[in-house]
Amino acid sequence: GENVEQHPSTLSVQEGDSAVIKCTYSDSASNYFPWYKQELGKGPQLIIDIRSNVGEKKDQRIAVTLNKTAKHFSLHITETQPEDSAVYFCAAVRLNEKLTFGTGTRLTIIP
Amino acid sequence: GAVVSQHPSWVICKSGTSVKIECRSLDFQATTMFWYRQFPKQSLMLMATSNEGSKATYEQGVEKDKFLINHASLTLSTLTVTSAHPEDSSFYICSALGGGEKLFFGSGTQLSVL
Numbered sequence: 001g002e003n004v005e006q007h008p009s010t011l012s013v014q015e016g017d018s019a020v021i022k023c024t025y026s027d028s029a030s031n032y033f034p035w036y037k038q039e040l041g042k043g044p045q046l047i048i049d050i051r052s053n054v055g056e057k058k059d060q061r062i063a064v065t066l067n068k069t070a071k072h073f074s075l076h077i078t079e080t081q082p083e084d085s086a087v088y089f090c091a092a093v094r095l096n097e098k099l100t101f102g103t104g105t106r107l108t109i110i111p
Numbered sequence: 112g113a114v115v116s117q118h119p120s121w122v123i124c125k126s127g128t129s130v131k132i133e134c135r136s137l138d139f140q141a142t143t144m145f146w147y148r149q150f151p152k153q154s155l156m157l158m159a160t161s162n163e164g165s166k167a168t169y170e171q172g173v174e175k176d177k178f179l180i181n182h183a184s185l186t187l188s189t190l191t192v193t194s195a196h197p198e199d200s201s202f203y204i205c206s207a208l209g210g211g212e213k214l215f216f217g218s219g220t221q222l223s224v225l
Binding site (some may be wrong): 089099 | 115126145153155157160202206212214215217221
């Protein structure tokens with residue numbers, strides 16, 4: 001089955017700086033890679049996703065890049081703000097299979 | 112994005128009682144819903160896949176007689192924790208497939224069993 005590794009487990013960034021979270025996956029057939037943000041006591045919220053036929057996707061301050069050859073994808077948050085503080089999960093899935101989550105990254109934005 | 116409503120957001124119960132958690136897709140029909148369990152500072156652990164009109168598929172190690180799942184309509188799935196014990200205390204989260212492979216989550220239910 002799919003195995004997703006996520007790094008770092010914790011990340012502290014000065015407000016206004018950029019944050020990068022990286023994930024690797026094992027199943028070359030995985031073709032959909034979502035990122036979720038989870039605030040304390042709440043369910044995960046889908047913030048951005050990318051399909052295997054695309055190398056990069058951007059939505060305002062958030063971007064995701066995918067390297068299919070190396071089987072890794074990354075989340076980039078620019079101009080970080082205090083409300084970006086949360087736990088972020090990457091995930092990978094192939095068609096008709098179940099989503100496999102990474103272990104999570106606790107991002108703290110320092111004012 | 113699609114909205115998934117989950118209730119209650121928190122519940123405290125006595126050991127031995129049963130607790131029902133509801134998960135509704137508000138603006139779309141979900142033939143497939145998922146139930147997860149999450150321990151503090153850990154990732155989500157899939158418990159079962161709930162399919163409308165059929166029996167749920169449980170992950171290895173999850174007791175189907177303890178965690179009863181019902182998906183009677185295209186917008187509602189329920190998880191009942193039967194004869195709850197303190198070790199069942201956890202954060203339970205449902206999700207639903209909305210629009211291809213996009214997965215949307217409910218707000219979660221914190222269960223505390225005394």
